[in-house]
Amino acid sequence: MVKIGNLELGEFPLLLAPMEDVSDPPFRAVCKENGADLMYTEFISSEGLIRDAAKSIQKLDIFEYERPVGIQIFGNEIQSMREAAAIVEAARPDILDINYGCPVNKVACKGAGAGILLDIDKMVAMTAEIVKAVNIPVTVKTRLGWSQDTIRIVEVAERLQDVGIQAISIHARTRQQMYKGEADWSYLNLVKANPRLHIPVFGNGDIDSPEKAKEYRDKYNVDGMMIGRASIGYPWIFNEIKHYFATGEKLAAPDLEQRIRVTKKHLDFSVQWKGEKQGILEMRRHYTNYFRGMPNFKPFRAEMVTAETYQHVCAVLDQVAEVYADYEF
Numbered sequence: 001m002v003k004i005g006n007l008e009l010g011e012f013p014l015l016l017a018p019m020e021d022v023s024d025p026p027f028r029a030v031c032k033e034n035g036a037d038l039m040y041t042e043f044i045s046s047e048g049l050i051r052d053a054a055k056s057i058q059k060l061d062i063f064e065y066e067r068p069v070g071i072q073i074f075g076n077e078i079q080s081m082r083e084a085a086a087i088v089e090a091a092r093p094d095i096l097d098i099n100y101g102c103p104v105n106k107v108a109c110k111g112a113g114a115g116i117l118l119d120i121d122k123m124v125a126m127t128a129e130i131v132k133a134v135n136i137p138v139t140v141k142t143r144l145g146w147s148q149d150t151i152r153i154v155e156v157a158e159r160l161q162d163v164g165i166q167a168i169s170i171h172a173r174t175r176q177q178m179y180k181g182e183a184d185w186s187y188l189n190l191v192k193a194n195p196r197l198h199i200p201v202f203g204n205g206d207i208d209s210p211e212k213a214k215e216y217r218d219k220y221n222v223d224g225m226m227i228g229r230a231s232i233g234y235p236w237i238f239n240e241i242k243h244y245f246a247t248g249e250k251l252a253a254p255d256l257e258q259r260i261r262v263t264k265k266h267l268d269f270s271v272q273w274k275g276e277k278q279g280i281l282e283m284r285r286h287y288t289n290y291f292r293g294m295p296n297f298k299p300f301r302a303e304m305v306t307a308e309t310y311q312h313v314c315a316v317l318d319q320v321a322e323v324y325a326d327y328e329f
């Protein structure tokens, strides 16, 4: 049984990766329904939280049904991160996660996200302060290192454990790689081979099928996996992997009815959470993904992403159900 603090996460938990503008409550709702064992919010700026910026504060929204859920923060100032941690704790998540992996310039080049991998002493000191500031379990998400020749992930994991983190998720790329090349999970084996390390280690990077999940589970000795991009428009991936682990057989791909039902649930939640106008706007980026591969879908997509009322989007979805009734995925 994998545990983070008192949270019991099953034998081999599948985690939904934190993803900016993606892993919001509506998306988490459909991932939860489809087998995600632990989910995280997108990263939230510590400075934004402290300033009480509405956009950052809204990202703290979590709902009872989705527990266990973690809230992720990022920043480069120890004091701000400590204050932000206290604000996060007041929102009552099950876990506080620290982002030490974001590679984009505006974050990493200021020393936040993956930028802190250039100063591991600061990374350890910041983590220690955050652990002291809250009573909930603290976890970390990071990358292998800043660049190929500065990878010190075995040492980093152990030192972060020693200052109190209770699990680590490792995206098996360096900051330099951004999202290019293949994730190199062999480093996860090295992290797990450290006899002093006892916290759960979750592997992340490029898991996009049940077969790959099984291959990597068997090969790299991790305690669970975190899945990001493959879940976008395809939340079924979590249950598909679980089913494959349990039976060695692949579940059939979701049919049109399931796709429409999940799209609708996602839409309904967006509208309830953000109001009709904003909810419809934020949902627009998801349609292509839910209906990927369907021939001649463009006109339907075009209508969905220009529709301005909830009724209109639903009418297009009804039309899709009718036109593609016999389509097989």
Ligand SMILES: Cc1cc2nc3c(=O)[nH]c(=O)nc-3n(C[C@H](O)[C@H](O)[C@H](O)COP(=O)(O)O)c2cc1C
Residues within 6 Å of the ligand: 017, 018, 019, 020, 021, 022, 041, 042, 043, 072, 099, 101, 102, 141, 171, 204, 205, 206, 207, 226, 227, 228, 229, 230
């Ligand atoms: C659109 C997008 C947004 C992301 N936002 C975050 C984030 O807010 N916090 C974070 O730790 N990682 C973020 N990531 C990185 C993912 O959590 C994950 O580490 C990465 O996508 C590799 O996993 P995958 O191959 O399963 O997608 C983001 C990735 C994508 C594609």
